Amino acid sequence: MxxxxxxxxxxxxxxxxxxxxxxxxxxxxxxxxxxxxxxxxxxxxxxxxxxxxxxxxxxxxxxxxxxxxxxxxxxxxxxxxxxxxxxxxxxxxxxxxxHPLRPASWSARARNLLVYGPLALVVPLIQVVVYASTGVGPATVAALICGLPMPAVAFVGGWLGVGRVFRPRPGDRLDRTSRFGALVCLVPAVLATVMLLLAMLAG
Incomplete structure (x- = not known):
């Protein structure tokens, strides 16, 4: 035993x-x-x-x-x-x-802002230029109407652009900061639309 x-x-x-x-x-x-x-x-x-x-x-x-x-x-x-x-x-x-100045060393939001930011500003800047050039009129109204879907277009372009500009290292997952990108693309468009509407109503 x-x-x-x-x-x-x-x-x-x-x-x-x-x-x-x-x-x-x-x-x-x-x-x-x-x-x-x-x-x-x-x-x-x-x-x-x-x-x-x-x-x-x-x-x-x-x-x-x-x-x-x-x-x-x-x-x-x-x-x-x-x-x-x-x-x-x-x-x-x-x-x-x-290399602290390299975007690859930045936080995901700061890095992705380099892509989302310019795309988000394109249409609002065009709308402001049209209003400054023509004043209240059909061209400004058309710019406002055409600008309504542009935040979504800018977001999609930024989302794709982040993947092409900042390719992840092997084994890593790229953080596209989607919510932050959507906010970046939406805020300038909303501000520009509100400002132009107020200017048109005041005029």
């Missing part, structure tokens, strides 16, 4: 160890995929900034040291990959800090 209980304990311990090892292997695979994707994106950004390709490839001593560090099994590999991901995060932060 004692031997049977001991054998059962050994089997349970072996099953638990095998399960933990399988979980570590799966987690290590996921970490490896993410780190590879992030490193590829960093390499692309650094090459665009003039960094020589040879500087982006690990040297033979670095490869040997990494291989020795990975010889401790799945748990050790997982810990090493998580440390590598932390270094990738630090490198991304350093790249952003060195």
């Amino acid at each position: 004692v031997a049977a209980r001991q054998l059962d304990g050994v089997r349970r311990a072996a099953a638990a160890a095998a399960g933990e090892q399988a979980r570590s292997v799966q987690a290590a695979r996921e970490e490896l995929t993410e780190v590879r994707t992030r490193l590829a994106a960093q390499q692309t950004r650094l090459r665009e900034r003039g960094v020589p390709p040879i500087s982006l490839v690990p040297s033979p001593p670095e490869v040997s040291e990494a291989a020795r560090a990975m010889a401790g099994g799945p748990a050790t590999v997982l810990a090493g990959l998580r440390a590598a991901r932390e270094r990738v995060d630090a490198a991304d932060a350093a790249l952003v800090a060195r």
Whole structure:
């Protein structure tokens, strides 16, 4: 009986160890995929900034040291990959800090405003110019009527433009700030319409 209980304990311990090892292997695979994707994106950004390709490839001593560090099994590999991901995060932060004027380093709203803003101002500016040029008349009324659907058109154009101008890095999801973009496109049109209507009524 004692031997049977001991054998059962050994089997349970072996099953638990095998399960933990399988979980570590799966987690290590996921970490490896993410780190590879992030490193590829960093390499692309650094090459665009003039960094020589040879500087982006690990040297033979670095490869040997990494291989020795990975010889401790799945748990050790997982810990090493998580440390590598932390270094990738630090490198991304350093790249952003060195180029604060690049839109890619701005918040999503500030960045997207560069696309939504100009599109939102086009029609209101045209309406104001028409009114200033012709005064109260058919041309101004036509400009007001034609401008009614323009906020929706500007929003759709901005939404598409954000995706073309600010392409996300591999593995990232682009934040188009849809509600903010809709507000940006709507406010100038409403203000211009109200101002022109008041001016026409006063005239």
